[in-house]
Amino acid sequence: MATQAPSISRYTPLVNVLAAIALSLLIIASNGTSVMDRTRSLVLDGSAYLYVPIQWVKTIFTIEKDYRELQQRHIKAQIELNKSRTILKENQRLRSMLGFKGDREFNVIPANVLSDVGSHTMNSITVDQGSQDGVTLLSGVVDAQAQLVGKVVAIGANTALVQLMSDKNFRVSVREMRSRDVGILSYTLKKGYVIQDVPKNAEVIAGDSVVTSGFSDIFPEHIFVGWVSTISPVVEDYVKSVRVDLAADFNRIEEVFILK
Amino acid sequence: MFGIIKNSILGLLVLIFQWMLGDVFSLYGLTPSFLAIFIIYIGLTNSQIQAIWLGFFLGFIIDALVSTDIMGITALALSTLGYLAGIFHGRIVRIPVIVQYLLYTGFLLVFFILTVMISFQDSQFSTGNIVFLVLLPKTLYTLALLSGSFIVLKVGAE
Numbered sequence: 001m002a003t004q005a006p007s008i009s010r011y012t013p014l015v016n017v018l019a020a021i022a023l024s025l026l027i028i029a030s031n032g033t034s035v036m037d038r039t040r041s042l043v044l045d046g047s048a049y050l051y052v053p054i055q056w057v058k059t060i061f062t063i064e065k066d067y068r069e070l071q072q073r074h075i076k077a078q079i080e081l082n083k084s085r086t087i088l089k090e091n092q093r094l095r096s097m098l099g100f101k102g103d104r105e106f107n108v109i110p111a112n113v114l115s116d117v118g119s120h121t122m123n124s125i126t127v128d129q130g131s132q133d134g135v136t137l138l139s140g141v142v143d144a145q146a147q148l149v150g151k152v153v154a155i156g157a158n159t160a161l162v163q164l165m166s167d168k169n170f171r172v173s174v175r176e177m178r179s180r181d182v183g184i185l186s187y188t189l190k191k192g193y194v195i196q197d198v199p200k201n202a203e204v205i206a207g208d209s210v211v212t213s214g215f216s217d218i219f220p221e222h223i224f225v226g227w228v229s230t231i232s233p234v235v236e237d238y239v240k241s242v243r244v245d246l247a248a249d250f251n252r253i254e255e256v257f258i259l260k
Numbered sequence: 261m262f263g264i265i266k267n268s269i270l271g272l273l274v275l276i277f278q279w280m281l282g283d284v285f286s287l288y289g290l291t292p293s294f295l296a297i298f299i300i301y302i303g304l305t306n307s308q309i310q311a312i313w314l315g316f317f318l319g320f321i322i323d324a325l326v327s328t329d330i331m332g333i334t335a336l337a338l339s340t341l342g343y344l345a346g347i348f349h350g351r352i353v354r355i356p357v358i359v360q361y362l363l364y365t366g367f368l369l370v371f372f373i374l375t376v377m378i379s380f381q382d383s384q385f386s387t388g389n390i391v392f393l394v395l396l397p398k399t400l401y402t403l404a405l406l407s408g409s410f411i412v413l414k415v416g417a418e
Contacts, residue, residue: 013308013346020316020339027320027332036331043324050276115280115325124328153328163328168380189389 041130041156048128048159051114055128059112062254106220108142108257109133114159123164125150127256130158140219140259147247148172148212148223149256160258164250165193165225174225175213176242179203182213185225185244193226195242204231204242220259264310267302271314274298279325285405290394292402295322296371297409299338300345300364304415308346315342329379337374341367352416360416364406368399 030036111127129135141149141162150170154161163170166187174185174195181202183195198204208228214221226246278294285292295318303311315338323331344367352360372395380390410416 013312013343016309016312017339017343020312020343021336023316024319024332024336024339027323027335028330031331040324040331043321047279047325051280054280124326126325161326161328167328168385169328189385189393 037154040154041159044126044154044156044159044161045130047126048114048156051126052128055112055114107260109135109260110255110257111135111160112255113253123166123250124153125162125164125253125256127160127162127258128158129258130156130160132157134260135160135258136260138218140223141256142223142259143248143253143256145247146224146257148219148225149248149250149253151218152258162256165246165248166250172219172225173213173215174210174244175221176202176204176228177209177211178205179208182215183242185210191232191241191243193244193246195244197239198242200238200240202240204228206230210244263306267306267310267314271295271298271302271318275318275322278322287401288397290397290401292398292405293368293371293375294405295319295334295338296341296368296402297406299342300367300406301410301413301415303342303345303347304349304352306349308343308349311342311346312339313342315339333375333378337371340374341371344370355416357416361403361407364410365399365403368402368406369395372399372402 027036109129111129111133114126114128127141135152135155137152137155139152141151143149148165150162150164150167152160153163165172165185168187171184171186173182175182176195176198179202181198181204183198185193185195188194195210206228210225210228212219212221212223212225224247226244226248228242229245230243232241232243274294282291282294295315299311299315299318302314316335319335319338320332323334327334348355348363352363355363376390376395376398380394
């Protein structure tokens with residue numbers, strides 16, 4: 001008895017999955033191209049239509065509480081500002097005497113958080129300000145207490161995707177306030193937030209404040225990052241690693257400020 | 261045609277759920293993948309080709325919405341998952357329950373190996389850490405949710 005040749009339709013799923021895999025690989029290869037960036041900004045802007053009404057309803061319920069908190073903070077901040085103005089003038093006078101260049105000026109764009117997604121692999125939030133509002137790629141992002149939150153990694157016309165500090169790919173150059181030592185802060189699975197490769201003779205102690213160093217074009221200096229929690233003993237390479245507790249609470253973040 | 265539209269709408273709802281509420285289910289930073297559960301469900305109960313393409317499009321959208329890494333990995337992983345689950349479409353009920361759950365574990369492992377391992381490839385984490393602290397816990401957590409939902413939906417039962 002003659003055997004029948006297998007029908008072509010038997011291979012349809014295989015052809016489909018190969019086509020889907022080929023398209024996925026094409027997308028992976030096209031990362032960073034203008035077409036992909038445009039497609040992504042379309043999806044991001046589309047998502048805002050979905051989330052903005054929900055965010056608006058949530059805001060109605062919290063607005064009065066937020067207003068009172070802001071009033072209290074405003075008074076405290078005004079007192080601090082008056083002190084700072086005096087110190088700033090003195091500092092500017094001394095810097096000009098020593099011939100230092102002026103600090104980088106920056107503005108802030110307030111933005112509401114539309115959605116947040118967290119996992120061990122990626123951490124990002126979508127905010128309701130985009131290129132039309134003046135947001136640019138790789139702008140630094142801080143919270144309402146001017147504590148570092150992350151940076152903009154993708155933008156749409158009216159939305160932006162912010163990579164949080166808790167993302168595994170996030171790195172920031174930081175300075176330990178007391179000892180003035182500089183290092184790169186990143187997130188590690190086992191140890192959490194760690195400043196790597198701090199010189200073994202650095203006089204870092206638990207509780208010290210950590211701020212941005214200002215060595216990158218993304219973040220200005222002196223943005224508060226967190227506090228030193230523990231310091232690992234020197235094991236090899238004459239360096240130690242310093243664990244840091246972050247100041248920003250990513251679980252409660254509702255509004256952020258994008259540095260421009 | 262009605263089935264495709266229905267499953268696409270259902271898929272978008274699952275995507276919105278994953279995107280907006282995925283964090284609510286986060287345990288020690290481990291977020292389960294509801295999209296993976298949905299694609300396995302579609303592959304087993306509806307059609308292999310639908311599972312492949314739904315996986316591709318939903319994966320692409322979620323990548324565009326949240327990925328700070330390479331875009332396209334979730335699309336690749338979900339379409340592969342749809343293909344694998346679809347192989348057992350219509351046959352899953354004839355397989356012993358224990359083997360069914362071994363298969364689900366295998367599907368999820370493939371999905372998380374593709375997403376987690378590729379995503380971590382240039383990180384400073386050791387392979388052991390990635391496997392034992394992320395890959396396996398994520399797989400088991402998603403498997404637990406998948407088991408619960410499949411029992412409720414009577415997937416794999418005659």
